[in-house]
Amino acid sequence: MEKSIITSGKTIDLAIDSALSQLGLDRDSVSVTVLQQAKSGFLGFGAQSAKVQVTYEVPDLVPEKEEKPKSALGSASRSKPKAPAAPVKKPEAPQMPKAEPPKPAPTPAPAKRPEPPKQDKPRAPKPPRPEKPKAPAAPKTYAPAEPGSVEEKIETFIKGLLEHMDSNAVPHCWKDEGNTYKVDLVGDDLGYLIGRRGDTLDAIQHLANYTVNRDVEGHIRVNVDAECYREKREESLRRYARKKAQQVLKVRRRTTLEPMNAYERHVIHAALQDMENITTHSTGVEPNRRVVIEYVR
Numbered sequence: 001m002e003k004s005i006i007t008s009g010k011t012i013d014l015a016i017d018s019a020l021s022q023l024g025l026d027r028d029s030v031s032v033t034v035l036q037q038a039k040s041g042f043l044g045f046g047a048q049s050a051k052v053q054v055t056y057e058v059p060d061l062v063p064e065k066e067e068k069p070k071s072a073l074g075s076a077s078r079s080k081p082k083a084p085a086a087p088v089k090k091p092e093a094p095q096m097p098k099a100e101p102p103k104p105a106p107t108p109a110p111a112k113r114p115e116p117p118k119q120d121k122p123r124a125p126k127p128p129r130p131e132k133p134k135a136p137a138a139p140k141t142y143a144p145a146e147p148g149s150v151e152e153k154i155e156t157f158i159k160g161l162l163e164h165m166d167s168n169a170v171p172h173c174w175k176d177e178g179n180t181y182k183v184d185l186v187g188d189d190l191g192y193l194i195g196r197r198g199d200t201l202d203a204i205q206h207l208a209n210y211t212v213n214r215d216v217e218g219h220i221r222v223n224v225d226a227e228c229y230r231e232k233r234e235e236s237l238r239r240y241a242r243k244k245a246q247q248v249l250k251v252r253r254r255t256t257l258e259p260m261n262a263y264e265r266h267v268i269h270a271a272l273q274d275m276e277n278i279t280t281h282s283t284g285v286e287p288n289r290r291v292v293i294e295y296v297r
Helices: 012-023 073-078 150-164 196-212 229-251 262-272
Strands: 002-009 030-036 050-057 170-175 180-186 221-226 278-283 290-295
Touching: 002 012, 012 030, 012 050, 150 170, 150 180, 150 196, 196 221, 196 229, 221 229, 229 262, 229 278, 229 290, 262 278, 262 290
Parallel strands: 180 221
Antiparallel strands: 002 050, 030 050, 170 180, 278 290
């Protein structure tokens, strides 16, 4: 069973965060519908806050079992007429009992001595099981970029960009398939470079693609990642897509997801393309373009 609440805030993100804090849920467990965009107004006049409707799933209530009506058999049986009393027999003359020889008195058994109460022996505490130390993950090894190569150009640009962001992370670039190059950021405090839902990481990737493709023939695609964020995000989106699709199949009513970038929308479409009775398409304009999941027969 679905329930929803409506919250407001200065921005859409603040309104969503307010609803999540009230419900105690994470972002992947709810569906958001924007009811009203935020407006700043002019000199304080005409300003309005953003308003969203957050829908979440709650378990269906189990109906209580109805008590079965008591059978009327008991009352009917009680109302049956009683059987007629048996005729009273005349008492017979008592017969004199035959005299029996007296039996010898039984000898009393010797009294048993009370046994002392048993005391439980104290059990020795079990020694704790030694925990097996987990083997540390082997660090990745990166081959140095050749001088004058595209990999060196990408690493040089991203390294300078990270220095302007006061980050000590080191980029490592290698060529993947075709004209695709992958970059892995290595260092401390990488959450700052990933940003909320990967926004900062997407910005670094966009700037790297724009800069590298200015002086290169053809088109080069640069994918920037940190701490395997892309892989974890893809798996989270697939689980979210399958969960929303199951809700659509249950109620047979379409649902619209929150705004996503082109990469995340592609993951949603790919995750549901083979599911029966489900179709997906995108609607809206950037940056508020979102995926619609529909039920089809």
